[in-house]
Structures are given as structure tokens and as C-alpha cells.
Amino acid sequence: MTFSGPQSMFKYQSGRVIALGRVMLSLLFLVSIWLDQSQPAQAATQTYGLLLFYVVFAIGLAALCWRNWWLDARLAAPAHFIDMAVFTAIVFSTNGYTSPFFLFFILPLLSAAIRWGWRETMLTAMGLVLLYLTAGLLVAGSEAFELQRFIVRSGHLVILSAILIWFGIHQQFARLFFGVDELDRRLGRDEEPLSRAIAFAMEATRAGSGALLLAVVDDHRFAGIRLTGGRARPVRADQPLMREPIAAALFDLRRDHLLSRRSDGWHRFAAASKLLDADVVRDIGAAQGLIAEVRTGTEHGWLVLWDIPDLGVDFLELGAELGRGAGAILDHDALLSATEEGAAARTRLSLARDVHDSVVQFLAGAAFRVEAIMRGTHSGGQVESDLKELKRLLIEEQAEIRAFVSALRRDRELELAEAVEELKTLATRLARQWSIDCRVGATNDDASIPIRLQLDLQQLVREAVANAVRHGGASRVDIDLGVDQDLLRMQVKDNGSGFLPTNGDAPVEPWSLKERVDRAHGSLSLFSEPGCTNLLITLPLAGAA
């Protein structure tokens, strides 16, 4: 048997709080009337009899309902009427509207507000006001009627009722309210989402076991897992666990009880075998517990929790919240997975494009050159110089591919400083290729950048240098990199004529650069004046994984 501290003994146990309150109030009544010589003012024997009955009733009810959620819900309404009747009788027998026991009306009002909603609280309040008036007026009879005291007390009753009605209204919206991000921090993302959702619900209810079964909407093949004793095992069902859409229910298969809440807020008492697929629930291992509906964007199913030490009526609301919470965890996880998949897919597509643009095109070009050399052999062309040129191109491409593959082998991110070192090597190669002065520097290189960006940077540098030399006739290119908040900034400065070719041809747009920058969701701007061209590229660090 597990030890329940006072906090856990009353957590989600409003029935126990009301029962205990009733016992204490009834005892207090009896003792205070016995001690007060002036009371009871009327029908002393009957009043003592009534109070004794009420003490016994309160103790008996508390004992019956302490560990029985079914009886607690079943007897709530009758007990409520008895509370109201006793209130009237006590007020009647103890000086009517001047009764010192007037404040007893708080118990039925509070219990209505806690157990039900604002409508029931309002009905209780109206009933109590009427009963108080009747009892008060009956007792007042021919005696001098103290209007002022009567009004003040009626005012207490109305104001307290109004506050509790408000409480009743807002209790409906007082959800557990948790953020899924917060849950992620608490639970982590190491476990798979089903286990996380069950573990979260088990923790909230202190349940020893739990299961979650889901199926795609409109499908009846449910599958999921069961967690018991810290071990998980798969579970399946070919039928829905519940035969009606019910947000949450308490069930007891041995007694064939099922308690849920109707849409109007009243309890619904039913046979478990009528609404629940008892065989499946029993197969899972549950005999008594809580079942809650779970819905995600694409799936629906049920969360079942059992071995709960203090299962009570309040778990109906908690269960509905946990069902929603489990759905939110699964949706959140699906969203994160989709984002990761999307990022991975974009990277794969982008890599495929890079391989196509560089390797495949290069090899095709090399094949054309070999064909040209072969044809040149027959016609006595400049074979040796063509072969030398082809060899140079092949060696250069080999270095490019090596850099590309080494970037792919890395983790998801690398330090900007490392990226800059590799770009410096590339700049040396480009300087040799184009016979220019090409330098790379960085102003703020202590940031990390995604691998995808590093590959983009390499291609952008190649294309920017080629453009500067081909179109602007540049002899010097300076590249500067830095990270500003969430953006990677690259400035390419050259001493050429920019995109206005020296031969008077039409201006050339940096299409290939622009296309690559657009694909990376970045921006490109170009400032050109004679003898100086400045290309500024910014690329977002996020979403480039």
C-alpha cells in the first residue's frame, strides 16, 4: 500500500474535501448548540435528533465515498438536497433569520460550485435564498422583525452566491494549461512520442500503468504501446475502445460501471460493457481506471490509465485534459519530425542539384574535350596542349569534389572559422586558376553555420570570382564573411568593371548567384562603380540545415 500525504490525499479529490467538510460542520453544529444555552430556540428534541442524524449521515457518507468514485458521483445529488434541507431546519430551529448558524449555507453552495457548474450553483443559491426567507419569516412570526439584519444577511447570501457562480463559470475554463514546449523540456525528445505522451499522463495521475492506442482517422485498426512497471510492449485492437465519442470516463470492469460527463455537465452513469470494449481493455491489463479520447491531426484513439492510487470523480476533467495533452504532444512531435524531414529533403535536393551542376556537367564537358582531342589527332591538331589543359581541369575538379565530400562528412554544423579556412584554400586555387589576387577574411567567425550553408558559400565564391574575372576583368577579389544575429553576411569586392563588360556588351546579371541565393532564402545586392564592384549576400542561418 502506498502512503498518501495530505497533499496527494486531496489532490483531484473534491468529493473527499466536501465529505470531510460536511463531517466537520455537522460536528461543529452539534457541539455549538449543545454548548449554547439559548439554543435550540425551537423544537429542541427534534433539532438534536436531526443533528445527530446529520453527523452519522456525514460520517457514513464520507466513509462510503472515500475510495469509491462511483458512489461519490451517485450520492452527490441526494447528499446535496439533504445538506440544503438540514440548513433550512437548523436555521428554522435557531432563531430564523438571526440564526448564528446562518453561515452553514456555504457548504451546499461550495459543493455545487466545486462539483458541477455555474448553473447548478445558481439553482442552489436560489433555493437557499428562498429557504432562508421562508424559514426566517416563519420564525419571525409576530415578533419584532429586524429588517436591517435580515437584509444584511440576505446580502451576504447573494454576494457569496454570485462569487461562487462566477467561480463555477470559470472552473469550466480552468484547464491544466501547459505548453507542449514546456513538456518537451521536461520530458525531452529522446523517447518516442507515444511513450512520452503516456509517461506524461501517468505522471499527472500517478498511474502505475498506461496505454495509448491510435489509428488513422476512419480506420479501426488501432495500434500503440502499453507501459507498465517501466516496460513497454506493443498493443493492438481491431475495434474502437469506446463505442461513443466521450472525452473521458472512469471505468470499473468488475462492477460494470462507467462514469462520464454529459455535454450539459451532469454525470452520466452507465454500464461499462455498454460503452467500452471490455475485452480489449482487459487484454491491455486494465480493470479499473481512466480512459480518455486522443485526437491528433491525422489519428484518433484512446489513452488508458490504470493502477491509479486515488482515482476520483475529478479525474474526469483531468482525463479530458490529458487526452488533449497527449494529442498535442503527438502533433507537436509530428510537426518537428516533418520540419526535420523537410530540412533533410531540401538538403538532399540541393546536394543532388550541386552534384548535377558541378560533377555531371564537368564530366560531360571533359568527355566533349576528349572527343575533340581524338578528332584533333586525326587532323594533326594541338593535341599536347589540349591534353595538358584537360589534365589541369581534372585536377582542379578533383580538389573541388574532395572539398565537397569532406563538407558532407561533417556533422550538421561547423564553426565559421573552419569554413573560412576552407574558403581560403579555395581562394588560393581560384587565384591560380584565374591568375588574380583572391583573399578571404572574416570579421566575426566565432559562430556556427549549417553544412548546407558551407556548400552554398563554396559555390557562391566560385561563381562570384568567375563572374568578376569574366565579366568585369577584375584582377583582385576580396571576400569578407561575418555573422550578424541570424544572418550570414558575405561581401565580395573586386576591382573590375562590375557587370558592365569592358567590351561594351549589354550588362550581365549575376543569374547563377541570384538563383543560388534565392534557393537559400537569402538576399543579394550589387553596387557597382568604375574600378570597384561590391556584391553583398546575406543568408539566413536558420532553416539551412
Next chain:
Amino acid sequence: MTRVLVADDHPMIAAALDVLLRGTDYELAGRSRSGTETMTQVERVKPDLLLLDVHMPDGSGLDVLKQLRDTKKGPAIVLLTAGMDDGQLLIADKLEPDGIVLKTSDPAHLLECMEQVRGGQRWIDPEIAERTRDAKERALLAPSLTPRERQLVELVRQGLRNRDIAAQLGVTEGTVKVYLHAIFDKVGVDNRTELAMRAGELLGT
């Protein structure tokens, strides 16, 4: 001499073609690196033959082909490609270029093709011809997508995430996921990458 305009944005290919045409009956009359530049060069250089890369920035080779076919004049056109998806193959088939050469085939095919085209014949790379036949068959058998599904495929092709797609279509992410799975089942792909790869074929673009 047959005057040739080479339209290809890849410097290696352009330089290689320059070398390949050296000492032949073909004269390299000009080069261009984008769709728009190609249209300008065709107007200016007036080549007899246009070697046209399919993948170019600022207007693809197929865009150029369509514009030149619409004018009912212009040079003979040989498409030069490193690879086309089904959608591009079907478009190319409809636009009837004078020749199609795969860059990855034997380079001798290019010169053979140019010879045939110069003689007024059509020459299509055998591999491209076979793939075009297959693409036509697939297009006949392909399940038709609803306008909404086509919209979604287009957005997946653009590399948008579910959240962005949901925002663009004004639906929830859950709905996007349901739609996507329906499309996966319909067209027989396992994930969005495959869907993006087959987008051209599915959309016929």
C-alpha cells in the same frame, strides 16, 4: 560554314564545345549563359544552329525553344541536356526540337546529330526517345490530381515546409499532412523528397 550559337551556363561545357567545334565545318558564332541572353544573341548573331542547354537561369532552354517555335522562324535547335524529368520530356516532345542530345552520351552523338540536323533531318538521342515513350505511357496511366493537390505538389517542389504550405493555403498543418499522405498514396511515393522529384512529371511542367 554552319554558324552555331552555344547557349549553356556551365563554363566547362561551353569551353569544351568551343574546342570540339574547332577544325570542323561549324563556326562558333556566339555564346550565351541565360534564357534571356540567348534570345538576344539569336536576334543579333542569327545563327544557323542553336545548341541549347535545357537548364539555364533566367529562362530555361525549353522556354527559349517555345519562344523561338512561336516566332515560326529562327535557327535549327538542338537541345543539349544532362537530364530531363518526365514533365520536361513531354514538353520537349510537344515543341519538336530538331535534335536532342544527352550530355552524358557518347560525345560523337552530338556531331552526328548536328550533321543530321544540318541536312534537314531530326535526330533524337535513343535514350531520350525511349524515355519519352515511357513518360507518355506513364502520363496516360498517371492518377489525376485535384487542383488543390496540384497546388500542394507545386509548393512541395518549391521546398516549402508544412507550416509554410498551411499558411499559404489557409489551412491547418494537420490538413496539409492529411493531403500529403493522400497524394503519397495516389502517386505511389514514400516521402516528400520523392514527390518533389516527380513534381514536374505529375504537374506536366
